[in-house]
Amino acid sequence: MEGKNERALLVSIEMPGHHLIGTEASLEELTELARTAGAEVLGKFIQKRNKPDTTYYMGKGFAEELGLKAEELAANLIIVDEELSGTQIRNLEEITDVTVIDRTNLILDIFAQRAKSREGKLQVELAQINYRLPRLTGMGIQLSRLAGGIGTKGPGETKLETDRRHLKNRINDIKKQIARISRQRKIKRKGRNPNTPLIVLVGYTNAGKSSVRYRLLKEVPSIVTDTSNEDQGTDKLFATLDSTIRGITLKSGREALIGDTVGFIQKIPHQLITSFKTTLDEVLEADLLLHVVDINNSFAKEQQEAVYNVLEEIGASNIKRITIYNKIDLVDLSVLPKPLDQSSYLSFSAKTGRGVAELLDLIEQELPEKKFILNVLIPFSQGKIISDLHNNCKVFEMKYTTAGTHFTVEVPAYFYPKLEYFILK
Ligand SMILES: Nc1nc2c(ncn2[C@@H]2O[C@H](COP(=O)(O)OP(=O)(O)OP(=O)(O)O)[C@@H](O)[C@H]2O)c(=O)[nH]1
Numbered sequence: 437m438e439g440k441n442e443r444a445l446l447v448s449i450e451m452p453g454h455h456l457i458g459t460e461a462s463l464e465e466l467t468e469l470a471r472t473a474g475a476e477v478l479g480k481f482i483q484k485r486n487k488p489d490t491t492y493y494m495g496k497g498f499a500e501e502l503g504l505k506a507e508e509l510a511a512n513l514i515i516v517d518e519e520l521s522g523t524q525i526r527n528l529e530e531i532t533d534v535t536v537i538d539r540t541n542l543i544l545d546i547f548a549q550r551a552k553s554r555e556g557k558l559q560v561e562l563a564q565i566n567y568r569l570p571r572l573t574g575m576g577i578q579l580s581r582l583a584g585g586i587g588t589k590g591p592g593e594t595k596l597e598t599d600r601r602h603l604k605n606r607i608n609d610i611k612k613q614i615a616r617i618s619r620q621r622k623i624k625r626k627g628r629n630p631n632t633p634l635i636v637l638v639g640y641t642n643a644g645k646s647s648v649r650y651r652l653l654k655e656v657p658s659i660v661t662d663t664s665n666e667d668q669g670t671d672k673l674f675a676t677l678d679s680t681i682r683g684i685t686l687k688s689g690r691e692a693l694i695g696d697t698v699g700f701i702q703k704i705p706h707q708l709i710t711s712f713k714t715t716l717d718e719v720l721e722a723d724l725l726l727h728v729v730d731i732n733n734s735f736a737k738e739q740q741e742a743v744y745n746v747l748e749e750i751g752a753s754n755i756k757r758i759t760i761y762n763k764i765d766l767v768d769l770s771v772l773p774k775p776l777d778q779s780s781y782l783s784f785s786a787k788t789g790r791g792v793a794e795l796l797d798l799i800e801q802e803l804p805e806k807k808f809i810l811n812v813l814i815p816f817s818q819g820k821i822i823s824d825l826h827n828n829c830k831v832f833e834m835k836y837t838t839a840g841t842h843f844t845v846e847v848p849a850y851f852y853p854k855l856e857y858f859i860l861k
């Protein structure tokens with residue numbers, strides 16, 4: 437969308453209990469999204485209905501008026517705050533004579549603009565194809581131009597079938613490439629010291645995840661010495677797309693890895709969740725999640741709920757969390773709200789640095805001690821290690837061999853280095 441001088445009208449329909457954050461707030465968020473994508477927003481419209489219209493999503497009369505409004509304001513784009521079917525899009529375009537896109541398509545567009553890494557680009561393309569595939573009939577004209585040409589048409593196939601086959605092939609191809617990158621990532625992860633716990637920042641988009649991490653990297657001894665290239669926080673939705681990991685050292689001397697991730701949003705397109713699976717896998721591997729909440733946002737509570745929903749959807753809801761009420765410098769709160777998920781919480785400001793010491797203490801407290809099950813062979817000469825092992829580890833099995841004692845033990849992280857040399861492959 438960028439650079440095309442998009443002049444947009446935004447539309448939402450208000451249905452009882454439909455939007456998590458309320459119709460107007462959702463439309464406000466859509467405005468931010470539209471601006472982020474590079475569009476100028478000329479007007480916002482809401483129609484109250486009990487349920488969506490299957491043909492036009494909104495009422496036909498309302499759609500016609502919208503078309504007139506678009507002509508009057510010289511708008512060339514209508515953005516609907518919901519995911520539409522291909523038929524609804526085509527019908528709306530016919531009746532308004534303006535290009536129509538839905539919320540999902542807009543978010544996918546932003547992701548496409550933002551994606552930098554090869555993996556990110558592939559993931560976005562996959563999400564886009566999964567969005568398009570069921571809408572091929574509706575968007576026939578746009579897509580037929582993509583496929584087609586000599587040699588692409590199988591015998592007896594219609595254009596639509598050819599397009600579908602084309603996209604399905606591309607999906608397989610992308611999935612293979614993503615799987616390959618994901619394997620390389622796993623190998624890299626295995627190379628990481630298994631002692632080092634992983635902390636991952638999660639939260640609603642623009643809550644301040646990158647800023648919180650930047651603050652931590654600056655305040656504590658971190659493995660990155662040069663922070664000039666770090667994301668210090670950007671006032672844009674979905675500024676962070678790729679997950680990156682940095683190392684920090686906690687007060688106790690314990691090292692930890694801290695990962696930044698893509699932000700969540702209400703009504704997040706499910707195509708994005710499935711295609712960003714490998715990136716989100718990092719969240720699943722976390723030992724502790726830092727849930728960053730923009731306490732200054734009037735919908736902080738609803739945004740938290742949206743985050744809980746996404747965590748649930750990706751299967752990360754049972755990972756321990758700390759809730760960080762960020763941007764406290766912007767509000768005057770005598771009492772902090774208790775997070776609904778019962779997690780530990782604190783007020784914080786990435787801007788002023790308030791709460792840094794407290795956060796580090798909380799992290800130390802909440803970060804579960806990692807444990808490993810190991811098979812080790814300890815030579816008889818290592819009497820000290822054997823007695824330490826009995827005192828500090830849970831022994832499941834012990835067998836004497838000629839080379840020494842063979843143990844199967846559960847080992848706390850701090851003890852791991854002592855045994856590393858004796859691990860049986
Ligand atoms: N006043 C104030 N602004 C903050 C604070 N923390 C972050 N911000 C601002 O909030 C905006 C978003 O910050 P980011 O750190 O980029 O947010 P994010 O959660 O990483 O956002 P995405 O990566 O886009 O999901 C930026 O303009 C920051 O400067 C804070 O404690 N106080």
Ligand SMILES: [Mg+2]
Pocket residue numbers: 645646647667675676696697
């Ligand atoms: Mg960010």
